[in-house]
Amino acid sequence: LDTYNLNKYQLFRELYEKTNSYNALDFFFAYSVINQDLILAPNAAVSESPDLKIFKDTLKQLTQDLPRLSYYSTNRWTTISINNTPYLIHLYKYGNVYIGALVNADEVMVPLDLLDLGENGKSLIVDAANQPLMDIDFYREQEIQLNYERGSYVLTGTEQKYLVIGEQSSQGDFSLLAVIPDRNIIEQLPYTQRVI
Numbered sequence: 001l002d003t004y005n006l007n008k009y010q011l012f013r014e015l016y017e018k019t020n021s022y023n024a025l026d027f028f029f030a031y032s033v034i035n036q037d038l039i040l041a042p043n044a045a046v047s048e049s050p051d052l053k054i055f056k057d058t059l060k061q062l063t064q065d066l067p068r069l070s071y072y073s074t075n076r077w078t079t080i081s082i083n084n085t086p087y088l089i090h091l092y093k094y095g096n097v098y099i100g101a102l103v104n105a106d107e108v109m110v111p112l113d114l115l116d117l118g119e120n121g122k123s124l125i126v127d128a129a130n131q132p133l134m135d136i137d138f139y140r141e142q143e144i145q146l147n148y149e150r151g152s153y154v155l156t157g158t159e160q161k162y163l164v165i166g167e168q169s170s171q172g173d174f175s176l177l178a179v180i181p182d183r184n185i186i187e188q189l190p191y192t193q194r195v196i
Contacts, residue, residue, distance in 0.1 A: 077172025
């Protein structure tokens with residue numbers, strides 16, 4: 001093997017080992033701009049996925065689209081959709097190489113999904129424009145506005161009112177929100193404010 005391929009293999013092994021040491025992480029990846037070469041290191045569960053080619057193609061397109069890439073290369077977690085599934089992505093640029101990580105947003109939500117937000121209450125992640133990453137049809141049908149004021153709350157919805165409270169992530173360009181039906185507000189609000 002030549003030196004480039006040997007180094008590429010060693011980088012893959014290192015990224016693969018790191019990926020599998022973080023339970024919630026789906027991928028580490030590296031992209032060389034000069035060589036237009038993508039190294040994708042999925043965790044063991046994702047490596048069996050039939051969608052692996054979709055991940056490779058999406059990340060390759062992203063890394064070759066410099067205007068779009070500049071949006072993601074802020075050294076902060078940002079949202080991205082791959083194959084209609086929401087992910088959080090984190091990119092670093094080192095010279096002509098991008099190193100990144102991908103986390104399935106649904107996996108991030110598992111601890112929050114255990115919260116008792118009452119019947120039809122939901123916790124969710126929204127992107128920098130306050131657009132939901134999951135259950136999009138529910139929020140559209142109920143006409144729930146997910147704009148919120150930090151340290152405050154909003155009542156929204158058409159047929160049924162929902163209380164929306166949230167907090168901007170300190171680690172990225174997304175927010176965590178709780179959406180609670182108004183009939184559950186009195187019993188759930190103090191508990192939810194503490195958790196959020």
